Amino acid sequence: APAQIAVTGLAVMGRNLARNLARNGFRVAVHNRSKSRTDALIEEFGHEGEFTPADDLPALVASLEQPRKIIIMVKAGEPTDAVIDELVPLLDEGDIVVDAGNAHFADTRRRENALREKGLHFVGSGVSGGEEGALNGPSIMPGGSPESYAALGPILTKISAHVNGEPCCVHVGPDGAGHFVKMLHNGIEYADMQLIAEAYDLLRQVLGLSPAELADVFRDWNSGDLESFLIEITAEVLSQVDPTTGGPFVDVVLDQAEQKGTGRWTVQVALDLGIPVSGMAEAVFGRSLSGDVVRRSAAAGVLPGPAEAKADVDRDAFIEDVRHALYASKLVAYAQGFDAIRAASEQYDWDIDLGAMATIWRGGCIIRARFLDRIKEAYDRNPALPSLLVDDYFKEAVANGQEAWRRVVATAASVGVPAPGFSAALSYYDGLRAERLPAALIQGLRDLFGAHTYRRVDRDGAFHLDWSGDRTESPA
Numbered sequence: 001a002p003a004q005i006a007v008t009g010l011a012v013m014g015r016n017l018a019r020n021l022a023r024n025g026f027r028v029a030v031h032n033r034s035k036s037r038t039d040a041l042i043e044e045f046g047h048e049g050e051f052t053p054a055d056d057l058p059a060l061v062a063s064l065e066q067p068r069k070i071i072i073m074v075k076a077g078e079p080t081d082a083v084i085d086e087l088v089p090l091l092d093e094g095d096i097v098v099d100a101g102n103a104h105f106a107d108t109r110r111r112e113n114a115l116r117e118k119g120l121h122f123v124g125s126g127v128s129g130g131e132e133g134a135l136n137g138p139s140i141m142p143g144g145s146p147e148s149y150a151a152l153g154p155i156l157t158k159i160s161a162h163v164n165g166e167p168c169c170v171h172v173g174p175d176g177a178g179h180f181v182k183m184l185h186n187g188i189e190y191a192d193m194q195l196i197a198e199a200y201d202l203l204r205q206v207l208g209l210s211p212a213e214l215a216d217v218f219r220d221w222n223s224g225d226l227e228s229f230l231i232e233i234t235a236e237v238l239s240q241v242d243p244t245t246g247g248p249f250v251d252v253v254l255d256q257a258e259q260k261g262t263g264r265w266t267v268q269v270a271l272d273l274g275i276p277v278s279g280m281a282e283a284v285f286g287r288s289l290s291g292d293v294v295r296r297s298a299a300a301g302v303l304p305g306p307a308e309a310k311a312d313v314d315r316d317a318f319i320e321d322v323r324h325a326l327y328a329s330k331l332v333a334y335a336q337g338f339d340a341i342r343a344a345s346e347q348y349d350w351d352i353d354l355g356a357m358a359t360i361w362r363g364g365c366i367i368r369a370r371f372l373d374r375i376k377e378a379y380d381r382n383p384a385l386p387s388l389l390v391d392d393y394f395k396e397a398v399a400n401g402q403e404a405w406r407r408v409v410a411t412a413a414s415v416g417v418p419a420p421g422f423s424a425a426l427s428y429y430d431g432l433r434a435e436r437l438p439a440a441l442i443q444g445l446r447d448l449f450g451a452h453t454y455r456r457v458d459r460d461g462a463f464h465l466d467w468s469g470d471r472t473e474s475p476a
């Protein structure tokens with residue numbers, strides 16, 4: 001029988017996705033530019049299901065039932081375009097091309113548009129969960145036309161992760177919506193990791209706890225509100241011993257965080273949408289600073305810190321404070337992330353169901369966490385929720401933790417430990433809830449130096465003050 005679906009690009013993600021499909025009973029055609037990978041897959045895992053190896057794309061296309069479904073799993077950017085260009089002339093109307101890599105959603109919109117004009121469906125789909133997820137059940141965020149999802153949905157939901165019997169895969173929306181949501185997932189992943197790193201750093205520097213002791217703290221946190229994959233693996237990394245030195249693994253790792261770009265994209269896009277995503281921005285900047293060896297080495301040991309670098313805190317109380325600070329800051333990061341999804345959904349007419357996005361992320365992906373249920377519940381209560389932070393659950397969670405959060409940010413500042421994620425999140429929270437912001441002064445300044453005008457609290461319209469003359473006000 002002809003294959004039901006194809007995967008081209010058999011590096012570890014593509015290979016595992018193909019195996020996942022085969023293990024779930026789908027007949028999978030597989031192809032890789034260099035044949036050795038295809039051969040290796042068949043040799044090692046051929047027994048797991050029905051694979052049809054193909055030496056080139058025409059053979060891959062020929063082995064498929066119609067409408068054809070072809071998953072591309074190659075590097076984002078030019079390599080993806082190259083495969084699409086080669087594939088398109090081989091396809092027939094109604095065929096479906098899926099890009100499951102970490103593409104920029106703007107590229108996905110462009111490709112979707114180009115293929116639609118040729119009568120083909122192009123589906124940009126986020127896939128999260130790393131190698132392990134691809135094999136055993138990832139979180140899947142497909143975009144593209146509803147027709148394409150009607151054909152793909154039964155396959156994708158079957159191979160995705162499941163939580164309480166529900167698949168972590170939902171049709172996100174048209175064209176670039178799936179890749180946009182995957183990008184946001186990664187932005188949140190960046191923010192989450194930055195906050196975890198700050199919690200670790202503060203506990204270590206203020207309390208002098210060892211990495212092994214800190215692993216226990218995170219293990220303990222993983223049984224409460226913070227329960228999540230990232231907290232779980234934090235305990236694992238912190239308890240790891242370096243095989244060479246016998247000391248903590250974390251102490252032999254170079255402290256320069258790398259990035260492939262999805263976090264940066266999130267922040268760039270959010271800037272264009274006009275949505276503050278300070279949690280993610282601080283995470284990206286934090287990684288950049290960590291990698292800025294020239295300036296760090298010029299400043300380390302040269303720029304003075306506070307005279308008194310020890311805080312007088314109780315061990316258990318401080319651990320609890322940091323837990324609250326972490327949770328509250330995390331809630332802010334998610335609230336900001338969902339604001340960005342809502343704004344993009346409006347701008348691009350994607351009609352994204354925000355609550356469903358939280359459902360997709362409950363299993364399979366890197367940011368999977370218990371509290372995502374809370375996001376779903378919040379949007380169930382009020383689909384038009386202006387910000388997650390004003391939902392009753394979130395409001396109360398932050399209210400419970402805010403005094404602790406403020407103490408942690410104050411302690412970080414007074415002992416000189418950087419906590420950009422915690423403090424930016426707190427500033428955002430205080431900005432959001434402020435009755436009045438100093439933006440009024442900024443407007444005054446803009447009007448004085450550039451006649452940029454201002455609006456008044458008591459009357460409609462724009463006004464300008466004659467700053468260099470008699471300072472009378474006139475409508476602009």
Ligand code: 6PG
Nearest residue numbers: 128129130186259260261262366
């Ligand atoms: C996932 C991950 C995955 C990848 C990140 C890493 O959802 O499975 O997010 O996509 O691990 O893109 O990103 P950085 O290399 O930029 O940290």
